[in-house]
Amino acid sequence: MLRLLNIEFIKLWNNKASKILILAYFILLSSIALISAIKFDFGMFKFHLAEQGIFNFPYIWHFNTFVAGLLKFFLLIVIVSMVANEYSNKTIKQNLIDGLSKKEWILSKVYTVVVFALISTVFVFVISLILGLIFSSYTEINIIFSDLEYLVAFFIKLFGFFCLGLFAGMLIKRSAFAIGAIVVYFFIEFFSYLIFKGFYRDSDIVDNIYNFLPFKSLWNLIDEPGSRLGAVKELASAAGQDLSYDYAVHWYEIAIVLGWSALFIYLSYRLLLKRDL
Amino acid sequence: METILQISNLTKKYGNLTAVKNLSFTIKKGNVYGILGPNGSGKSTTLGITLNVVNKTSGDFKWFDGAISTHEALKKVGAIIERPNFYPYMSAYKNLKLVCKIKDIDYSKIDEKLEIVGLTERKHSKFSTYSLGMKQRLAIASALLNDPEILILDEPTNGLDPQGIHQIRAIIQQIASQGTTILLASHLLDEVEKVCTHVVVLRKGEKLYSGRVDEMISSEGFFELKYEDEPKLLQFLEQHASIEKTTQKDGLITAFLNTPLSASEFNKQLVESGIYISHLVMRKESLEEQFLQLTDNK
Numbered sequence: 122m123l124r125l126l127n128i129e130f131i132k133l134w135n136n137k138a139s140k141i142l143i144l145a146y147f148i149l150l151s152s153i154a155l156i157s158a159i160k161f162d163f164g165m166f167k168f169h170l171a172e173q174g175i176f177n178f179p180y181i182w183h184f185n186t187f188v189a190g191l192l193k194f195f196l197l198i199v200i201v202s203m204v205a206n207e208y209s210n211k212t213i214k215q216n217l218i219d220g221l222s223k224k225e226w227i228l229s230k231v232y233t234v235v236v237f238a239l240i241s242t243v244f245v246f247v248i249s250l251i252l253g254l255i256f257s258s259y260t261e262i263n264i265i266f267s268d269l270e271y272l273v274a275f276f277i278k279l280f281g282f283f284c285l286g287l288f289a290g291m292l293i294k295r296s297a298f299a300i301g302a303i304v305v306y307f308f309i310e311f312f313s314y315l316i317f318k319g320f321y322r323d324s325d326i327v328d329n330i331y332n333f334l335p336f337k338s339l340w341n342l343i344d345e346p347g348s349r350l351g352a353v354k355e356l357a358s359a360a361g362q363d364l365s366y367d368y369a370v371h372w373y374e375i376a377i378v379l380g381w382s383a384l385f386i387y388l389s390y391r392l393l394l395k396r397d398l
Numbered sequence: 399m400e401t402i403l404q405i406s407n408l409t410k411k412y413g414n415l416t417a418v419k420n421l422s423f424t425i426k427k428g429n430v431y432g433i434l435g436p437n438g439s440g441k442s443t444t445l446g447i448t449l450n451v452v453n454k455t456s457g458d459f460k461w462f463d464g465a466i467s468t469h470e471a472l473k474k475v476g477a478i479i480e481r482p483n484f485y486p487y488m489s490a491y492k493n494l495k496l497v498c499k500i501k502d503i504d505y506s507k508i509d510e511k512l513e514i515v516g517l518t519e520r521k522h523s524k525f526s527t528y529s530l531g532m533k534q535r536l537a538i539a540s541a542l543l544n545d546p547e548i549l550i551l552d553e554p555t556n557g558l559d560p561q562g563i564h565q566i567r568a569i570i571q572q573i574a575s576q577g578t579t580i581l582l583a584s585h586l587l588d589e590v591e592k593v594c595t596h597v598v599v600l601r602k603g604e605k606l607y608s609g610r611v612d613e614m615i616s617s618e619g620f621f622e623l624k625y626e627d628e629p630k631l632l633q634f635l636e637q638h639a640s641i642e643k644t645t646q647k648d649g650l651i652t653a654f655l656n657t658p659l660s661a662s663e664f665n666k667q668l669v670e671s672g673i674y675i676s677h678l679v680m681r682k683e684s685l686e687e688q689f690l691q692l693t694d695n696k
Contacts, residue, residue, distance in 0.1 A: 128499045135488045215483040218449045219500045219540075220473035397412075398451040 125229035139199050146195040150244055153188055176256035179268035183346045185249040186275035193279055196237055197286045201299045204290030214398045227390045230287055238279035242272055274342040274370040281339055281378040288385035291392050310336045338377040344368045400427040402548050408457035410443050417443040419603040430574045432590035433583040435600035441583040445552050449477055473501045476541030477550035482533040486526035490536050501544045511539040531562030548579040591685040601693045614688055618655035624677030634671055
């Protein structure tokens with residue numbers, strides 16, 4: 122396993138574009154900390170985001186994993202191109218000729234994806250911990266380490282998303298087209314959801330189906346945290362709306378995403394087995 | 399002799415097209431093999447199948463008597479296919495490091511092999527800055543990294559300038575002289591004739607000949623003749639016991655022998671029959687003529 126990771130590391134780290142994107146991603150992740158600096162001061166109306174409780178434990182786990190989840194697109198580009206470039210440079214052929222088995226080849230990519238997801242998760246954990254220790258109103262140990270399932274969900278979310286990228290790269294073989302295809306598919310899923318939702322406003326059937334589709338299932342892992350904020354809740358109750366909502370990470374949400382991930386990896390492997398290079 | 403690769407009844411179909419048809423041959427240790435065939439005769443497909451990048455339709459192949467899996471076997475093989483494939487953004491040295499990792503060997507051989515192909519000075523330049531000849535030489539260095547049991551070269555001089563071709567051939571000959579088994583696929587006959595001891599001739603995916611190169615050029619040779627009274631000469635040739643057949647082209651009559659006959663003896667016989675020819679040359683067929691005959695006739 123270390124040998125395969127090492128191979129993949131040499132390929133990625135010597136590629137300037139990948140290196141810059143990876144660095145940019147982690148710099149952006151750290152810049153979550155900058156949110157704490159958001160302050161509005163309009164005379165009467167003073168607003169300091171960090172003081173609105175977004176960095177309170179355990180809410181911070183939810184908030185930060187959600188925001189960090191939005192940045193995953195950067196690494197998607199790296200992952201799609203690390204697969205598609207092997208086709209355009211024909212190095213996949215050379216790798217196999219040099220004695221890598223097809224299984225090892227796919228595994229080296231999957232391990233890399235896992236490592237990316239893992240490092241991101243650890244990174245978000247550390248940053249959130251630091252931010253929380255600075256800004257949180259509650260710093261009791263058992264509160265700090267509650268709700269950590271959001272980090273698990275974050276890891277699964279990245280892993281699932283990157284597996285999709287891996288498969289798209291394998292299937293389409295050109296990075297730009299593969300990323301384009303993912304974006305197009307995202308819009309198809311998103312807009313068709315909105316349209317069907319409009320038709321069947323009163324029933325759950327649309328949600329029940331879409332919860333099983335790739336993007337919706339990824340999205341479900343970490344529900345949007347905004348409405349959980351104290352300020353937003355107050356506004357809503359003032360407007361007479363009840364925003365109480367199920368924010369928890371459910372096992373079946375994880376299971377659906379893991380199911381997709383397994384399918385994407387298996388299909389990538391099948392493609393490699395069946396294709397003549 | 400130890401068997402390195404055995405191919406039996408290998409067939410590959412791309413849709414309706416049969417690229418390789420029921421092909422069988424064996425590669426023994428220590429020989430230099432050539433696979434000859436025009437473009438599209440299935441050379442690269444055959445190599446691709448044995449190298450785990452093309453899926454066979456039917457048949458079988460075995461590396462090293464089938465004792466180990468194909469990808470393990472490939473770690474003991476050095477191969478270049480069609481054109482050199484490396485990571486363009488990495489230097490030659492780093493590319494070779496990657497190959498070492500894949501083949502599970504240490505980095506100690508990299509400098510030695512770069513020296514053999516004469517790339518030591520440019521080893522830290524990016525692969526994308528290399529000329530085609532340099533890329534091809536780097537590919538050979540990469541294939542040699544593990545001191546392979548067999549070196550497989552698919553059209554190694556394709557697209558190179560004369561100097562590049564010469565360099566590559568010199569390298570191949572040097573490697574062959576060290577006793578490494580080589581399998582060289584090419585449509586360039588003089589290339590095969592110069593370096594190979596054995597040859598497999600393919601046409602449209604079918605094997606036409608396999609065996610030693612010198613046995614392939616085994617005919618007794620032929621005479622090229624010129625004489626004003628052609629019908630008389632032809633009549634003489636027809637009755638001659640040693641002449642298998644004759645052809646006529648551009649005023650030259652070519653007479654093919656089926657038993658050994660020296661030019662002077664033949665000339666004497668002609669004179670005794672009252673034929674004084676104006677042109678007599680005895681020649682042996684080159685591999686090229688043999689090859690063309692083989693591929694045309696069937």
